[in-house]
Amino acid sequence: MSEDIFRQLQKRLDRYSMGFPETKSGIELKILKYLFSEDDAEMFLSLSHELESPESVSSRFSRPPEEVAALLDDMAERGLLFRQKKGGAVRYAAIPFVHGLFEFQVKNIEREFSEMVQQYFEEGFHRAIENGAEYFLRTVPVHESVKTGYNVAAYEDAVEILRGKDKIVVTDCICRKSMKIIDRSCDKPLEACFMFGSMGQYYLDRKMGRKVDVDEAKEILLKCHEAGLVTQPATAQNPGGMCNCCGDCCGVMRALNRHPKPAEIVFSNHYAVVDTGLCTGCETCIDRCQMEAVTLSEGVCEISLDRCIGCGLCVTTCPAGALELVTKPEEEYRTPPENTSEQMMLMAQKRGLV
Template sequence: MTRDIYRELQERLDLFSIGFPPAPSGVEITILKRLFSEEDADLFLKLTPLLTPAEKIAETLGLLADEARTRLADMAGRGLLFSKTKGDTTLYAATPFVHGIFEYQVNRMDKELAELMNQYGMEALGLNMLQHGGSFLRTIPVNQALTPDNQVASYDDALEILKSKRTIVVTECICRKKQTILENACGKVVEACFMFDTMAEYYLAHNLGRQVTVDEAVDILGKAREQGLVTQPATAQNPDGMCNCCGDCCGVLQAINFHPKPAEAVSTNHYAVLDRDACTGCETCVDRCQTNALAMDDDGLAVLNPDRCIGCGLCVITCPSEALSLQAKSPEQQYQLPKDGMDQMVALAQKRGIL
């Protein structure tokens, strides 16, 4: 039987992160053929997600060290592998499709790939996002929406996350860039996603973003929130990235919006509360909400559907009558987060029944 290396690659990628499931049309194979040669696919299949020196990989591949280094560096440069340099040694690892190969195409995204990814999102990846998006990204509140007595853990505070990082890189949102290419853009800021530390160093090494200071990052974060973007770091106490997402373009939010109860599909420790007696019916909150949790009732006042609220606080900070507030969930309802990215990947795999 002839080896179907691209199907093998799809099945391997489906083991990582939120997966890479087959689509009815087979568009996922078209995407892989667009990105990987057969030689690339064969090499990827011989790697694991554990960072490994090129010299060790050369032994596994049966190649001379120089040849292995050249091939590995080339694939990492095309966003098909993750790499990390420590001193004179570069380590390589297989990487998930999301977050990973897809996002690493930010400088190579063109109309053909954008159309393929849009199709794949509608046919297959969106369903996986819907089922597992809450384990991949989590919603954290806008600090302005919190009352002084509403204490927030450092990993639920965007500013504290930024302050804790040694390296911060800002890059373009791959979702909004894709929709821009397809002429479906929402018009909101594109350069709004952060990568941290080791992940940031990968982005710098491959010219996928630019390094910024904490102050610059805070300024970008503020502009993103002014435009109504939801801040979503990776679901770990020590996240390696933090996105600022819109319901129009973001794959995770788009998928979650198909859920009848988005509040159950995300990891969030807060929820909004509406005081209808204080509402003036200005409709500002309706425009701000990215999950359609707020609407106008027949009496001209807002109504809040708690099943759709993901606790971002964007509505709270722009309510002119202060009719909206943000509350913390009870201690027993608080999410327990994995410590870091590797623990997050294991947790995702366990949730999907892979481990």
């Protein structure tokens, strides 16, 4: 019975976001059994990704409404569901493995869970990331990176995204925190990820982050950029969150690095170009690049457009001013979906689920 319900849970999660694929070792079931009891799994399977009240859930769940409400709230407090409190009403929804179950453990993550997750990333989840990265996160520059004179849309500028948000919550990067617990972390900033709107409020409710104003958020963003982190909001014009990722710890970035042509699977509208006449061959850009897109050839840097994801990290630290970030031509330019709902639908379509 227990094995069956956890396999059902795995299959349900595999339909959300980038999925939660099965592995030969079965490590995905160990992760689920670590997080969920059988009662939790049964409750999760009764939910959808649409927000619902406890009364609505109890109508198809063989328990009294007050008992269902208590279990839903308990699961939300353990990061097994999303909870929205709005206008005196409380509603709940099922969540993906990412962004969801994994990230929602940021407050209480332990070594055993971190080790299992890293094993899972290595055995199977990196393939799911490669298949779904395009509509999960996109790469945007901070506005100082883009070539002067280019008209950049607000949703293509990390600072403008922050300025457009009423509620900004900063939280620790779950990827770096997870790697730190198992002694594999880099030295990049830990407090580096932003959550907005109702997702930000959920993080506040569970004390997983702290509220910041736009000015402090911008300071954090620029520190992340200076430290060599790639800014990646969700692939939507109005994203619910924005990460600052490194190639050492971030599951998405690590999966992209395995791909021979990461530029093909990343949603990005920019790429770097080099003025070979100005380049001094100092190799600063090689150290900054998270995608190994920059190499040295005959004393000057050379950029692989198959690997450049348009983050701008190389541009702002080039001492010779030899690098620029430019917008892709109109025929290659892509407009991200408007909101999270459209983002999830496009991801599902790409995976053949709808």
